[in-house]
Amino acid sequence: MEKIITKGFLLLIFLGCLSSCNNWLEVSPKSQIKEEKHFSREGGFKDQLTGVYARMSTKAMYGLQMGIGFTEVLSQNYNVDANSTTWRYATEYDYTNSTCEGIIHRIWNETYSCIANLNILLRNIDKVNPNIWSDTTNYYLYKGEALGLRAFLHLELMRLFACSPKMNRNAKGVPYVTEYSTDIVSQKTVDETMNLIIKDLLEAKACLEHDILKTSETPYTQRTLRIGYFNYYAVVATLARAYLWNEDKQDALPQAREIIAMADTSYYSKPFNWADYQNQHAGDKSTIDRTFTTEHIFYLEMNGWEDISDGYLKATAGLNVLTPSENKANDIYEVSKSLGNDYRLYNGYEHDGEKRYCTKFWYRTGSKYNGLYPIIRMTESYYIAAECLRDSDPVEAIRLLNRVRENRGISLYPLDEHLTADEIQEEIYKEYRKEFVGEGGQLFYYYKRLNASAIEGTTVNPDKSVYVLPIPSSDVEFGGYEN
Secondary structure, eight states: OHHHHHTOSSHHHHHTOOTTGGGTOOBOTTOOBOHHHHTSSHHHHHHHHHHHHHHHTSTTTTTTTTTTSHHHHTTTOSOOOTTOTTTHHHHTTOTTSHHHHHHHHHHHHHHHHHHHHHHHHHHHHTTSOGGGOSSHHHHHHHHHHHHHHHHHHHHHHHHHHSOOHHHHTTSBOOOOOOSOOSSOOOOOBHHHHHHHHHHHHHHHHHHGGGOHHHHOSSGGGGHHHHTTSOOHHHHHHHHHHHHHHTTOHHHHHHHHHHHHHHHTSOSTTSSOOOOOHHHHTOSSGGGOOTTOGGGEEEEEEOTTHHHHHHHHTSGGGGGGOOOOOHHHHHHHTTGGGTOTTOHHHHTTEEEETTEEEEOTTOOOTTOTTTTEEEEEETHHHHHHHHHHHTTTOHHHHHHHHHHHHHTTTOTTSOOOTTOOHHHHHHHHHHHHHHHTTTSTTHHHHHHHHTTOSOOTTOOSOOSHHHHSOOOOHHHHHHHOOOO
16 A cells, blocks of 8 residues: 555646646655645645546546456456457456456556545645635535545445455455555455445535535536536435445435436436437437436546547457447347347447447547446436335335336336346346446446356356455555455
């Protein structure tokens, strides 16, 4: 951890991601930013968060490896070419391979680098002169975003590098870092670490009560201002996710219901909206919203997405292509059960040369949806609520799943209202397969959360060696970490 934190005081210099940096950075001979000057104005806090979002969008994180790449390969929704040295070992869960080791090391380092920069912001935000804020609510927005992101990123690390609570809540969690320091941060148990995550999220939620997505009478018109930031509803959805991960359905349900309530109100009085029927049937392919961006609660806008699209999602990717085969896609979307009109299949796959590929994240010239990568989407809350209700109120659980199906073009085939709890859980699993293809390993995390004894698409028997990624050797050696 010491190596992680000391290697970049503010990320910032943020990769030179902001061309205006020279206007506000005062750099010492060792290239360290003067914190006092950096945070002497409101813009310093905004720039700090912008740098974190920029880092999260790089290839080491959601721009590839924590997005369509490594973590999604673990879900087994792709058909990875056996000769692909880039992805082969990940699909085999061979984390000791040098390619996997490098990817895992960068995920760990880059995520903790983002956390370090959030902690720098948080240690300064209560020190500054209150008069710097152009609007008093901005203090709460920046603090809420930073706390929410810190919890979100720690949860992401827990989902990769620690046992799920169902596996062993007394095992060691990842280090929960709340201060920018060179001190080694000790590990707590999975249970204790989850409590820290939830504590940060609850504080973030209280701060973000001031978010215009919540306070505005027409929040949908504010989407472009806030969906690219860790907003109020991103915190609520993450709380639902965290509680469910922690096997706490009682507390997960009201958080999920808060998201669902927003999706079921009138158009302009809610911050997100179901995919438009007419858009899904548009003749111009470049205008179709294949990732249902109106449903995104939090997305990252990726720069250079055309290169990612050509390099991993199309025929030009060669052995490195990431896509379900035609047979696997037909299996995922239950074509044999007459569900082939599902928008996720109907608009999400097409031929590029001789083969059909997943086009969900293709770059298309002139499309306004290029590079908008969903980190949290509203449908996850429907699945969480359905899982929470499968035993106590199965009729409502089925209604929630049918609500999603209605908005995916398969309303003619509703689920039977007499399904058992186990049958409801199976339908939830099917929805995770359908909804989250290419989206950061959400299906892998589903398997892990339930400590599933099998993963569809592989003969590898999942156990701790599959579900828990190894902590990088440098941090095992110098930090004494273990999992």
